[in-house]
Amino acid sequence: MHILVTGGAGFIGSHTVVALVEAGFKPVIIDNFSNSEPRALEGIEKILGHSVPFYQANCDDADLLREIFEKEQIGGVIHFAAYKAVGESMAEPLKYYRNNLGSLITLLEVMVEKGVPNLIFSSSCTVYGQPDQLPVTEDTPVKPAESVYGNTKQVGEEILRDTIGSGNPLKIIGLRYFNPIGAHPSAHIGELPLGVPNNLVPFVTQTAAGMRKSLTVFGGDYPTPDGTCIRDYIHVMDLAEAHVAALQKLIDTPQSNYYDVFNVGTGQGNSVLEVIQTFDKISGQEGLPYVIGARRAGDVVAVYADATKVNAGLGWTAKRNLEDALRDAWKWQKTLG
Numbered sequence: 001m002h003i004l005v006t007g008g009a010g011f012i013g014s015h016t017v018v019a020l021v022e023a024g025f026k027p028v029i030i031d032n033f034s035n036s037e038p039r040a041l042e043g044i045e046k047i048l049g050h051s052v053p054f055y056q057a058n059c060d061d062a063d064l065l066r067e068i069f070e071k072e073q074i075g076g077v078i079h080f081a082a083y084k085a086v087g088e089s090m091a092e093p094l095k096y097y098r099n100n101l102g103s104l105i106t107l108l109e110v111m112v113e114k115g116v117p118n119l120i121f122s123s124s125c126t127v128y129g130q131p132d133q134l135p136v137t138e139d140t141p142v143k144p145a146e147s148v149y150g151n152t153k154q155v156g157e158e159i160l161r162d163t164i165g166s167g168n169p170l171k172i173i174g175l176r177y178f179n180p181i182g183a184h185p186s187a188h189i190g191e192l193p194l195g196v197p198n199n200l201v202p203f204v205t206q207t208a209a210g211m212r213k214s215l216t217v218f219g220g221d222y223p224t225p226d227g228t229c230i231r232d233y234i235h236v237m238d239l240a241e242a243h244v245a246a247l248q249k250l251i252d253t254p255q256s257n258y259y260d261v262f263n264v265g266t267g268q269g270n271s272v273l274e275v276i277q278t279f280d281k282i283s284g285q286e287g288l289p290y291v292i293g294a295r296r297a298g299d300v301v302a303v304y305a306d307a308t309k310v311n312a313g314l315g316w317t318a319k320r321n322l323e324d325a326l327r328d329a330w331k332w333q334k335t336l337g
């Protein structure tokens with residue numbers, strides 16, 4: 001089956017393209033390189049031994065989407081393409097609502113028009129805010145978003161629910177990611193943060209590579225065992241394989257109108273200091289230089305998944321651990337020079 005992967009040159013998208021091919025699917029990438037680089041396509045080709053059909057375009061171009069659906073015989077879509085910088089989303093809300101929600105609406109309209117039923121939507125654990133209980137299940141109440149970015153994920157899920165609720169012949173799964181980290185073990189693809197990384201692991205690897213003087217740990221006085229925030233860090237290849245499992249679930253689903261959401265995490269929480277300690281263990285270098293600084297606005301204290309539903313519902317379980325992910329992230333960083 002030909003699968004349109006929007007944002008397929010991005011971090012999670014590129015790894016999912018590889019996993020799709022390895023599972024026998026035929027991905028087609030659409031990406032505008034707003035948060036990715038052409039080198040990701042070269043890396044995918046090195047891993048697969050062949051290129052993947054690619055369109056450099058925005059996902060809100062309905063006419064182009066129609067053309068691609070027809071020309072490439074698209075049978076399903078995995079929708080990654082969205083802006084995702086939490087801080088930037090607060091400074092430029094309309095840019096985020098226009099892009100993240102406008103593209104989703106256009107995509108849904110073309111899918112209904114073309115009779116393409118299968119859609120995987122890239123959502124996020126950020127919809128839970130600071131959960132009242134841990135680990136987080138899919139029944140944990142969604143809380144008012146703490147950022148415009150997070151709200152685009154919440155409203156995106158509402159758009160999906162309402163589109164299905166009106167009886168459209170669509171089968172949709174929303175995947176709520178926890179914290180994707182790491183890189184393909186070949187080190188041909190990985191995370192390419194633009195500018196100074198917002199996220200922890202690319203900042204760790206850039207510090208270890210000498211690109212950053214030291215890491216600032218945002219807060220050491222949280223109510224956690226070592227005072228630093230806890231997250232569920234999932235290897236990007238495990239996350240990629242969860243998308244393939246979700247797609248297979250849609251294909252195997254007999255009803256024509258279906259919607260569900262799944263938490264995609266390891267079920268294991270790790271603190272910032274544990275990430276640093278684990279990195280020191282795998283890098284073989286002197287201890288990573290870091291300082292404990294002020295808390296970062298908007299951070300939740302702890303969030304990690306209860307993976308029961310995704311394990312049972314998709315037959316998927318994370319196979320890689322924090323060490324594997326940090327080892328692959330470090331191997332990738334060293335190729336970046």
Ligand code: WQD
Nearest residue numbers: 084124126179198199200201203216217218229272296299
């Ligand atoms: C993890 C922990 C920081 C950098 C974000 C988005 C989420 C998703 C994943 C898109 C926190 C601490 C970080 C640093 C630090 N993105 N940290 N020093 O914030 O959990 O999730 O990325 O879907 O939507 O919100 O990830 O990697 O930024 O932070 O101490 O230099 O590392 O305070 O506790 P986060 P993160």
